[in-house]
Amino acid sequence: MSTDNNNRDDKQSGREDRDQVFSKPLSEVKAFEFNETVASVFQDMISRSVPGYDLLLRMIGLYADLFVQANSRVYDLGCSLGEASLLIADQSANIDCDIIAIDNSPAMIDKCRLHPLGTHNIDWRCEDIRLIDIHDASMVVLNLTLQFLPPIERGPLLQKIFDGLKPGGILVLSEKVVFHDNHENERMAELYKGFKKTMGYSDLEISQKRNALEHVLIPDNQQQHEQRLQNVGFAEVYQCFRGFNFVSYLAIKSGPIKSDSIESATIKT
Ligand code: GEK
Numbered sequence: 001m002s003t004d005n006n007n008r009d010d011k012q013s014g015r016e017d018r019d020q021v022f023s024k025p026l027s028e029v030k031a032f033e034f035n036e037t038v039a040s041v042f043q044d045m046i047s048r049s050v051p052g053y054d055l056l057l058r059m060i061g062l063y064a065d066l067f068v069q070a071n072s073r074v075y076d077l078g079c080s081l082g083e084a085s086l087l088i089a090d091q092s093a094n095i096d097c098d099i100i101a102i103d104n105s106p107a108m109i110d111k112c113r114l115h116p117l118g119t120h121n122i123d124w125r126c127e128d129i130r131l132i133d134i135h136d137a138s139m140v141v142l143n144l145t146l147q148f149l150p151p152i153e154r155g156p157l158l159q160k161i162f163d164g165l166k167p168g169g170i171l172v173l174s175e176k177v178v179f180h181d182n183h184e185n186e187r188m189a190e191l192y193k194g195f196k197k198t199m200g201y202s203d204l205e206i207s208q209k210r211n212a213l214e215h216v217l218i219p220d221n222q223q224q225h226e227q228r229l230q231n232v233g234f235a236e237v238y239q240c241f242r243g244f245n246f247v248s249y250l251a252i253k254s255g256p257i258k259s260d261s262i263e264s265a266t267i268k269t
Helices: 003-013 036-049 053-067 083-091 106-112 151-164 182-198 203-213 222-232
Strands: 072-077 097-103 122-126 137-143 165-178 236-243 246-252
Touching: 036 053, 036 106, 053 083, 053 137, 053 165, 053 236, 053 246, 072 083, 083 097, 083 122, 083 137, 097 106, 106 122, 137 151, 151 165, 151 222, 165 222, 182 203, 222 236, 222 246
Parallel strands: 072 097, 072 137, 097 122, 137 165
Antiparallel strands: 165 246, 236 246
16 A cells, blocks of 8 residues: 555545654654644554554553552553543443543643543643652553653653552553564564555655654663563563564552452453
């Protein structure tokens, strides 16, 4: 599928939110920012850039059903347009819990605040996740966010999350990763580029975005993630998803399992 065809289809269908941020040659590729331009096309950008993004969201909905506890808090850290929070709110509609969705991009949070009021009880906050307090949490989501923090600040944030979780609480951590093995690393980069082309991105878009993200998104490898999660205290760490160079972990703080557990799991569609 060529990009030209996609652009034509979009114009014909009247869709104006297609990601074309890097489609024209740029004289200077600036560092990537979550600004208004990006926020206006973010839904399309992330679903065409992250293999399995929709599945990751559905998994977060499932975890909410299984792990969100009554009288607890749920934190969605780096919530962007709030897709994960909206799913969690749907899944935990019958549970007395507070959902706190945080992003430090004003453009993202402004758009979150446009979600219909009254249908979801979500506190949208424009804050830096490194500066917030976390307490009484039964679920914390870091869906593709940790990779944007300076590496040295990742351990302290995970420690704060672990300390703020109730027994039996969970962290969902999804990230782009690199691989220890050079050959695997190159192979996955090649496959990921192929994936982006099948999603309608041109070679120019792929290379300009890669340059823009160069010092902004700094991926760790799986060993670093697993070690860090164990170091802060998570007794159970499971890699529940991998799509090329994207992985998602479910990390559980020891404690009792919610009484109405796996057998009753239902996902609203
Ligand atoms: C989703 N989780 O759709 N404080 C707060 N927010 C931050 C910080 C910070 N220090 N650093 C980055 N962000 C979402 C997708 S996107 C992933 C997450 C991506 C925010 C940033 O503004 C952006 O909205 C988000 O983290 C990362 O499930 O674009 O690949």
